[in-house]
Amino acid sequence: xxxxxxxxxxxxxxxxxxxxxxxxxxxxxxxxxxxxxxxxxxxxxxxxxxxxxxxxxxxxxxxxxxxxxxxxxxxxxxxxxxxxxxxxxxxxxxxxxxxxxxxxxxxxxxxxxxxxxxxxxxxxxxxxxxxxxxxxxxxxxxxxxxxxxxxxxxxxxxxxxxxxxxxxxxxxxxxxxxxxxxxxxxxxxxxxxxxxxxxxxxxxxxxxxxxxxxxxxxxxxxxxxxxxxxxxxxxxxxxxxxxxxxxxxxxxxxxxxxxxxxxxxxxxxxxxxxxxxxxxxxxxxxxxxxxxxxxxxxxxxxxxxxxxxxxxxxxxxxxxxxxxxxxxxxxxxxxxxxxxxxxxxxxxxxxxxxxxxxxxxxxxxxxxxxxxxxxxxxxxxxxxxxxxxxxxxxxxxxxxxxxxxxxxxxxxxxxxxxxxxxxxxxxxxxxxxxxxxxxxxxxxxxxxxxxxxxxxxxxxxxxxxxxxxxxxxxxxxxxxxxxxxxxxxxxxxxxxxxxxxxxxxxxxxxxxxxxxxxxxxxxxxxxxxxxxxxxxxxxxx
Amino acid sequence: xxxxxxxxxxxxxxxxxxxxxxxxxxxxxxxxxxxxxxxxxxxxxxxxxxxxxxxxxxxxxxxxxxxxxxxxxxxxxxxxxxxxxxxxxxxxxxxxxxxxxxxxxxxxxxxxxxxxxxxxxxxxxxxxxxxxxxxxxxxxxxxxxxxxxxxxxxxxxxxxxxxxxxxxxxxxxxxxxxxxxxxxxxxxxxxxxxxxxxxxxxxxxxxxxxxxxxxxxxxxxxxxxxxxxxxxxxxxxxxxxxxxxxxxxxxxxxxxxxxxxxxxxxxxxxxxxxxxxxxxxxxxxxxxxxxx
Numbered sequence: 112x113x114x115x116x117x118x119x120x121x122x123x124x125x126x127x128x129x130x131x132x133x134x135x136x137x138x139x140x141x142x143x144x145x146x147x148x149x150x151x152x153x154x155x156x157x158x159x160x161x162x163x164x165x166x167x168x169x170x171x172x173x174x175x176x177x178x179x180x181x182x183x184x185x186x187x188x189x190x191x192x193x194x195x196x197x198x199x200x201x202x203x204x205x206x207x208x209x210x211x212x213x214x215x216x217x218x219x220x221x222x223x224x225x226x227x228x229x230x231x232x233x234x235x236x237x238x239x240x241x242x243x244x245x246x247x248x249x250x251x252x253x254x255x256x257x258x259x260x261x262x263x264x265x266x267x268x269x270x271x272x273x274x275x276x277x278x279x280x281x282x283x284x285x286x287x288x289x290x291x292x293x294x295x296x297x298x299x300x301x302x303x304x305x306x307x308x309x310x311x312x313x314x315x316x317x318x319x320x321x322x323x324x325x326x327x328x329x330x331x332x333x334x335x336x337x338x339x340x341x342x343x344x345x346x347x348x349x350x351x352x353x354x355x356x357x358x359x360x361x362x363x364x365x366x367x368x369x370x371x372x373x374x375x376x377x378x379x380x381x382x383x384x385x386x387x388x389x390x391x392x393x394x395x396x397x398x399x400x401x402x403x404x405x406x407x408x409x410x411x412x413x414x415x416x417x418x419x420x421x422x423x424x425x426x427x428x429x430x431x432x433x434x435x436x437x438x439x440x441x442x443x444x445x446x447x448x449x450x451x452x453x454x455x456x457x458x459x460x461x462x463x464x465x466x467x468x469x470x471x472x473x474x475x476x477x478x479x480x481x482x483x484x485x486x487x488x489x490x491x492x493x494x495x496x497x498x499x500x501x502x503x504x505x506x507x508x509x510x511x512x513x514x515x516x517x518x519x520x521x522x523x524x525x526x527x528x529x530x531x532x533x534x535x536x537x538x539x540x541x542x543x544x545x546x547x548x549x550x551x552x553x554x555x556x557x558x559x560x561x562x563x564x565x566x567x568x569x570x571x572x573x574x575x576x577x578x579x580x581x582x583x584x585x586x587x588x589x590x591x592x593x594x595x596x597x598x599x600x601x602x603x604x605x606x607x608x609x610x611x612x613x614x615x616x617x618x619x620x621x622x623x624x625x626x627x628x629x630x631x632x633x634x635x636x637x638x639x640x641x642x643x644x645x646x647x648x649x650x651x652x
Numbered sequence: 653x654x655x656x657x658x659x660x661x662x663x664x665x666x667x668x669x670x671x672x673x674x675x676x677x678x679x680x681x682x683x684x685x686x687x688x689x690x691x692x693x694x695x696x697x698x699x700x701x702x703x704x705x706x707x708x709x710x711x712x713x714x715x716x717x718x719x720x721x722x723x724x725x726x727x728x729x730x731x732x733x734x735x736x737x738x739x740x741x742x743x744x745x746x747x748x749x750x751x752x753x754x755x756x757x758x759x760x761x762x763x764x765x766x767x768x769x770x771x772x773x774x775x776x777x778x779x780x781x782x783x784x785x786x787x788x789x790x791x792x793x794x795x796x797x798x799x800x801x802x803x804x805x806x807x808x809x810x811x812x813x814x815x816x817x818x819x820x821x822x823x824x825x826x827x828x829x830x831x832x833x834x835x836x837x838x839x840x841x842x843x844x845x846x847x848x849x850x851x852x853x854x855x856x857x858x859x860x861x862x863x864x865x866x867x868x869x870x871x872x873x874x875x876x877x878x879x880x881x882x883x884x885x886x887x888x889x890x891x892x893x894x895x896x897x898x899x900x901x902x903x904x905x906x907x908x909x910x911x912x913x914x915x916x917x918x919x920x921x922x923x924x925x926x927x928x929x930x931x932x933x934x935x936x937x938x939x940x941x942x943x944x
Contacts, residue, residue, distance in 0.1 A: 440838075443842045444841075444842075445838055445841060445842065469842060469843070469844040470844055473842060473843075474838075474839070474842045476835040476838070476839060477835070478835055481834045481835045481836060482834075482835035482836050482839055483836055483839075484836045484840075484854050484858070485836075485858065485940065485941055486857045486858060486939075486940060495840070495843060495845070496843045496844070498843075498845070499843070499844045499845075529940040529941070531940070531941045542839075545839065545843075
């Protein structure tokens with residue numbers, strides 16, 4: 112019997128930004144057997160992407176390997192010259208990128224892009240290439256494969272594009288597939304879909320996967336082996352079960368603890384009547400304008416009913432395109448519904464003067480990178496909402512800004528900073544501060560944590576909970592992250608294709624979901640569950 | 653307390669406050685561009701009160717003299733001192749360019765922001781007119797306008813200003829269209845700010861960077877177009893001097909008295925270089941993200 116040689120063997124890999132720069136990857140070693148699924152887990156900046164890119168010989172400009180070796184099928188990568196490396200790339204090591212929206216060339220047809228690699232790496236004739244492409248597309252569940260070949264990327268959804276991307280990589284039957292956060296940009300149902308497909312295809316072909324992700328609970332379901340990275344170093348590696356049951360490194364434990372679990376909620380204050388009432392709201396998006404006039408509007412929200420009591424958190428969950436964000440924007444008056452009523456404290460805001468209601472109803476946006484004006488200092492950003500508080504003196508305003516900064520956990524000198532000088536988590540703190548500086552009664556939080564790292568997500572959720580306890584505002588929490596919702600929501604409304612399919616108390620929704628769509632969502636989320644003995648296991652529903 | 657905790661969790665933030673170094677070591681482009689610009693402006697201002705010779709005085713005995721100690725940049729076909737005329741022309745040339753670019757920037761920004769922000773019918777009508785203007789060669793339009801209002805210094809300003817406005821409109825409208833979709837603009841509306849305030853406070857400042865670049869290159873075009881108009885006889889009427897008209901007038905003598913063309917050319921190039929370097933530095937300085 113021969114000892115199976117490792118497919119990929121990384122030894123003491125060091126990657127530096129420039130000759131004198133910081134180490135992006137520091138002394139990383141791991142091996143992969145053929146067909147094995149190894150996950151590199153870590154937060155942004157941990158060096159996981161750099162390590163994977165080094166394996167395929169595609170480090171971005173200032174980065175360079177400055178130590179260690181990478182062996183693929185027993186041959187060191189640095190002993191291959193550029194043409195040899197190009198033969199390996201694609202043919203033997205495939206790569207799937209994070210952003211399905213930009214990883215396919217928008218001006219080439221799917222057919223052109225899929226056949227490109229086959230033309231390059233094989234001797235097949237055009238008819239055979241076409242046959243294989245069609246076969247592969249049918250394999251990934253595309254019904255009209257012929258038409259798909261002639262279509263352009265923009266005609267497909269994100270999940271579909273990621274499938275196509277995957278298909279075109281797997282056409283070459285690579286021995287190793289590097290998947291760099293392949294599903295981070297997708298909602299949880301599409302996520303599950305793409306990963307299952309990836310596993311199926313690789314199992315058929317015996318391909319090993321180097322799976323790069325920040326999401327430990329996702330990785331836990333699929334990987335054989337996990338390498339946890341932080342600041343370029345591997346802090347822990349081993350079999351997935353070992354790590355879940357008995358994490359040794361503090362950081363791994365920190366990551367596991369960052370997974371939200373069902374929290375104990377503060378009891379609601381007694382109230383007479385709801386704070387916000389949404390009745391039969393329909394919202395339409397204008398169709399694209401053509402030369403001859405408007406095409407018919409597209410209805411994205413169909414007759415939604417909701418209500419939020421003072422101090423209550425109602426979570427609005429659903430896949431992308433379910434209309435949940437649009438509904439949230441309607442509540443703050445950024446979108447006008449075409450039918451129905453939105454009542455805030457009994458007053459219909461669609462008829463009343465909009466501004467008065469906006470003072471007591473604020474919004475936290477999803478992307479902390481675009482929600483702060485790059486030309487304003489943090490102090491100015493926080494003070495801006497106070498323009499509309501007539502009775503406030505400049506001194507009081509300054510005080511309120513300082514108070515708010517402290518509330519969101521930022522030091523006083525942040526007043527003088529610009530948004531670009533802050534990390535993502537800090538920016539989101541500022542965004543929360545801006546929403547709360549006027550002490551609103553209702554806050555719409557539109558996916559406030561989905562753009563952040565795991566441990567930062569936890570911090571922001573904690574902050575949010577603390578502030579809600581302190582100021583007692585009600586919240587419409589829009590999210591596709593069920594784990595976070597389970598932690599902070601009193602009630603949950605599930606939206607699908609513009610309709611609320613199920614609404615109820617948190618425990619009822621999570622423990623005994625009624626609607627099939629809710630059940631699907633919950634099955635796709637499947638977070639880790641803490642065991643009494645200290646470790647974690649994958650929760651089965 | 654919680655503030656301390658965050659700072660410990662993210663040590664990278666403890667970096668010192670925004671350094672004041674930015675002013676201590678001005679970037680090289682600001683130094684060179686600003687220095688050259690100061691020299692040129694100084695020359696123009698000096699030309700107002702003193703020139704080595706009377707710039708308009710004819711001296712037929714001293715025609716076509718090569719540069720010498722007496723006439724640093726030589727003399728022209730009428731024996732006028734080229735340096736004196738250059739100093740006199742500096743003021744006219746720079747002033748005309750500055751005014752016409754300012755005109756284009758102000759008018760273009762207003763129209764562009766209106767079109768981009770209001771969209772709908774306003775946008776369509778404004779952009780249709782704008783595209784019609786844009787399709788027209790700038791110099792031809794300037795010629796037409798000059799033919800209507802007659803050759804004068806402010807005629808040129810108006811003509812060039814109108815000719816350059818459409819490009820500014822295009823650039824500003826494009827920026828506004830992409831900016832208005834960003835979340836901080838929506839955030840401003842949610843806060844309760846009026847549309848006008850949002851436009852002024854959040855959208856306009858973020859259009860500055862592309863505008864700075866465009867304005868500095870337009871300054872260059874204006875210097876050259878002014879000379880082209882002068883060459884066609886529609887510029888500042890003689891005997892007043894501009895760099896462009898001096899360059900144009902030197903054409904018949906390029907073989908025998910090359911200095912007459914070389915020096916105005918050098919000055920135009922220097923002015924372009926100065927304004928472009930300075931514009932880049934200004935753009936960087938105005939953008940907080942570029943400050944380190």
